[in-house]
Amino acid sequence: MSVVQANTTMMKKLLIVSVAMFGFGFALIPLYEKICEVAGVNNLLNADTLTGNVQVDTSRWLTVELDANTRGLPWQFKPMQASVRIHPGELVEVMYEVRNNSDREVAGQAIPSYSPQLLAQHLKKLECFCFTRQVLKPNEVRQMPVQFMIEPSLPDDVRVMTISYTFFELSNDLVDTGGKAKPI
Amino acid sequence: MAAVHDDHAHGHGHGHEHGHDDHAHGPPKGMMRWLTTTNHKDIGTMYLWFSFSMFIVGGLMAFGIRAELFQPGMQLMTPEFFNSLTTNHGLIMVFGAIMPAFVGFANWQVPMMIGAPDMAFARMNNWSFWLLPPAALLLVAAFFVPGGAGAGGWTFYPPLSVQMGMGMDMMIFAVHILGASSIMGSINIITTILNMRAPGMTLMKMPLFVWTWLITAYLLVLVMPVLAGTVTMLLTDRHFGTNFFNAAGGGDPIMFQHIFWFFGHPEVYIMILPAFGIVSEILPTFSRKPLFGYSSMVYATASIAILSCVVWAHHMFTVGMPVTAQLFFMYATMLIAVPTGVKVFNWTATMWQGSMSFETPMLFAIGFIFLFTIGGFSGVVCAVVPVDIQVQETYYVIAHFHYVLVSGSLFALFGGVYYWLPKWTGHMYDESLGKLHFWMSMVFFNVTFFVQHFLGLAGMPRRVPDYALQFADFNMISSIGAFGFGLSQLIFLAAVVKCIRGGKKAEAKPWEGATTLEWDLPSPAPYHSWVTPPVVK
Numbered sequence: 001m002s003v004v005q006a007n008t009t010m011m012k013k014l015l016i017v018s019v020a021m022f023g024f025g026f027a028l029i030p031l032y033e034k035i036c037e038v039a040g041v042n043n044l045l046n047a048d049t050l051t052g053n054v055q056v057d058t059s060r061w062l063t064v065e066l067d068a069n070t071r072g073l074p075w076q077f078k079p080m081q082a083s084v085r086i087h088p089g090e091l092v093e094v095m096y097e098v099r100n101n102s103d104r105e106v107a108g109q110a111i112p113s114y115s116p117q118l119l120a121q122h123l124k125k126l127e128c129f130c131f132t133r134q135v136l137k138p139n140e141v142r143q144m145p146v147q148f149m150i151e152p153s154l155p156d157d158v159r160v161m162t163i164s165y166t167f168f169e170l171s172n173d174l175v176d177t178g179g180k181a182k183p184i
Numbered sequence: 185m186a187a188v189h190d191d192h193a194h195g196h197g198h199g200h201e202h203g204h205d206d207h208a209h210g211p212p213k214g215m216m217r218w219l220t221t222t223n224h225k226d227i228g229t230m231y232l233w234f235s236f237s238m239f240i241v242g243g244l245m246a247f248g249i250r251a252e253l254f255q256p257g258m259q260l261m262t263p264e265f266f267n268s269l270t271t272n273h274g275l276i277m278v279f280g281a282i283m284p285a286f287v288g289f290a291n292w293q294v295p296m297m298i299g300a301p302d303m304a305f306a307r308m309n310n311w312s313f314w315l316l317p318p319a320a321l322l323l324v325a326a327f328f329v330p331g332g333a334g335a336g337g338w339t340f341y342p343p344l345s346v347q348m349g350m351g352m353d354m355m356i357f358a359v360h361i362l363g364a365s366s367i368m369g370s371i372n373i374i375t376t377i378l379n380m381r382a383p384g385m386t387l388m389k390m391p392l393f394v395w396t397w398l399i400t401a402y403l404l405v406l407v408m409p410v411l412a413g414t415v416t417m418l419l420t421d422r423h424f425g426t427n428f429f430n431a432a433g434g435g436d437p438i439m440f441q442h443i444f445w446f447f448g449h450p451e452v453y454i455m456i457l458p459a460f461g462i463v464s465e466i467l468p469t470f471s472r473k474p475l476f477g478y479s480s481m482v483y484a485t486a487s488i489a490i491l492s493c494v495v496w497a498h499h500m501f502t503v504g505m506p507v508t509a510q511l512f513f514m515y516a517t518m519l520i521a522v523p524t525g526v527k528v529f530n531w532t533a534t535m536w537q538g539s540m541s542f543e544t545p546m547l548f549a550i551g552f553i554f555l556f557t558i559g560g561f562s563g564v565v566c567a568v569v570p571v572d573i574q575v576q577e578t579y580y581v582i583a584h585f586h587y588v589l590v591s592g593s594l595f596a597l598f599g600g601v602y603y604w605l606p607k608w609t610g611h612m613y614d615e616s617l618g619k620l621h622f623w624m625s626m627v628f629f630n631v632t633f634f635v636q637h638f639l640g641l642a643g644m645p646r647r648v649p650d651y652a653l654q655f656a657d658f659n660m661i662s663s664i665g666a667f668g669f670g671l672s673q674l675i676f677l678a679a680v681v682k683c684i685r686g687g688k689k690a691e692a693k694p695w696e697g698a699t700t701l702e703w704d705l706p707s708p709a710p711y712h713s714w715v716t717p718p719v720v721k
């Protein structure tokens with residue numbers, strides 16, 4: 001084989017590797033989701049289940065502040081109470097209210113965020129409006145519950161924490177490339 | 185012709201043909217020479233000048249950054265502009281200055297060092313270079329569009345990179361183009377090294393510079409496409425309704441960081457492995473001893489490259505990873521320090537009992553070993569999870585990577601330029617200018633960056649235009665150092681220009697301890713070299 005031929009073969013091989021690696025970058029996305037699922041991190045859309053009996057620790061008080069935001073959709077979104085005082089291990093329900101201020105039907109998905117970060121490991125949510133997308137008719141108002149429990153394993157020095165939700169619009173032309181939030 | 189016969193005497197035995205060749209296809213004159221050239225030396229020269237001009241542009245941005253940070257308070261610019269400066273300083277130095285400089289070295293040196301007449305794909309080589317100026321233009325022009333240049337950091341983190349104005353699109357396109365250029369360059373380098381070596385030049389006889397570039401080129405082919413992919417995802421998130429990183433549609437901004445650093449950490453080794461190669465050429469020459477542990481150097485380079493693909497998440501210890509993942513990435517990162525240590529050991533052992541002399545290239549090589557090792561140590565400090573949780577996004581990290589990139593990659597590049605200038609230009613550079621450049625750079629570099637360790641440990645965050653009063657003194661020292669360092673680079677420019685225009689005639693082998701093939705060619709190296717390959721024994 002002449003050098004020129006050998007070089008062309010080599011170039012073809014390397015080009016294939018480059019194209020494959022370009023694809024690999026995209027393949028990392030389902031892979032990442034799979035790993036998060038297996039490792040149990042980042043499952044925003046699944047309800048937790050309580051296993052066994054959890055003791056309510058009445059000796060400790062926790063303040064949970066509730067926060068609500070919207071991004072890019074014509075909704076008004078707020079918690080029915082600014083904060084709740086609870087015990088670790090206690091099952092509580094809080095309500096949020098959302099109002100569609102526009103005269104079109106709008107679908108939204110709420111994404112939670114916790115502060116401090118480690119709250120995520122100790123927060124068990126049995127029910128949440130954020131597990132599914134919400135579709136609001138023009139000017140519809142809806143009250144939605146969140147049912148949760150904070151495990152007594154939460155470190156002692158954490159007394160005040162925040163649960164925050166942000167509603168994002170899901171429109172028809174959204175392509176679902178990320179998690180399991182399905183477009184309409 | 186005289187020089188050519190000199191070359192004959194040095195032993196490869198085909199000097200005459202070269203001389204002839206030189207006359208037959210000398211370079212065309214004027215602008216067309218540079219636009220259309222497929223000659224590896226011309227292209228190498230263009231890469232080096234391009235890289236130097238980007239070094240000046242990026243340097244001016246650093247000048248702006250340090251001027252604003254000279255005192256606490258906002259003096260010179262808006263915070264948005266400041267953030268554009270840090271973002272584009274990083275991007276331009278990485279993709280515009282350091283990487284093209286190493287490709288320039290590869291173009292000049294690889295064919296001469298392995299006895300090949302040119303690069304494997306000469307025409308593609310020309311394209312790889314000419315992709316760079318448009319990309320640079322995009323980056324610079326972004327400063328003048330509405331909304332200004334990208335300001336979310338050179339790492340493109342969403343959500344900022346999804347939200348910003350069209351400056352961000354220009355940044356993304358520039359990276360696409362630069363990536364394409366790098367991939368083409370790497371394919372060329374790999375093919376040249378694997379297929380075009382002179383008879384007898386077995387892989388394990390290749391100069392270390394060639395080895396390190398071979399491994400670097402493989403890394404580039406592996407990870408550059410991943411960067412291209414991830415910025416493409418950013419682009420579609422911005423304009424085509426996808427939600428890769430957009431929390432709204434179930435995307436995940438943390439995932440961007442994983443994919444980016446999957447490219448990003450190998451990238452930092454892409455910027456240091458060829459530097460290792462240059463230093464491994466300079467040290468034996470001026471110690472007049474063969475490189476200590478040649479084969480262990482090759483294996484260390486390869487293991488660094490492989491390990492570098494599994495440590496990326498040390499850049500994101502604070503994103504809330506599971507502890508097992510943190511531990512894995514911590515230990516994997518520390519493991520890299522082992523082959524790196526092997527290299528430092530071998531370089532030191534090369535100098536041990538050598539008959540050393542301290543010309544400018546050697547000074548830069550020794551400066552490299554000292555300062556790069558400091559940077560390696562602060563890297564290991566950053567790798568310790570509980571420590572890194574404290575120092576992440578502080579000036580400590582800035583200090584770390586400037587020790588490995590400026591006093592590492594850049595010092596090696598300077599050393600390499602002085603080392604090979606006689607071969608490239610046919611003249612000796614001015615030794616006292618070179619030494620002045622080295623000492624000024626050495627002193628001002630440390631003044632600039634050593635104090636940043638203290639700033640970082642005391643908690644000063646990076647990428648802020650203003651800071652609390654207790655950081656004032658160290659910032660002022662750092663800024664003074666930075667101005668000094670920047671001005672010192674004018675000495676470099678002067679030394680190079682002076683050397684191109686004249687100076688003592690360089691012999692074919694101006695360094696008595698040099699052993700690699702390029703020194704068998706006359707100085708300056710003829711336009712076409714090794715048309716008939718040398719035979720390596």
Ligand code: HEM
Pocket residue numbers: 339452453455456498499500517518520521524559560561562563564566567568572575576577581584585588589592593
């Ligand atoms: C012994 C070798 C090394 C180790 C253990 C190491 C470790 C680390 C770690 C843990 C970080 C993350 C720090 C943080 O963000 O909190 C980091 C950042 C960085 N390192 Fe290294 N490193 C090493 C060598 C290098 C080399 C050789 C280079 C480049 C030539 C380099 C360039 C960088 C850069 C550019 C960053 C910061 C990126 C950014 O956030 O903008 N490092 N290093």
Ligand SMILES: [Cu+2]
Pocket residue numbers: 448449452495496498499
């Ligand atoms: Cu890294």
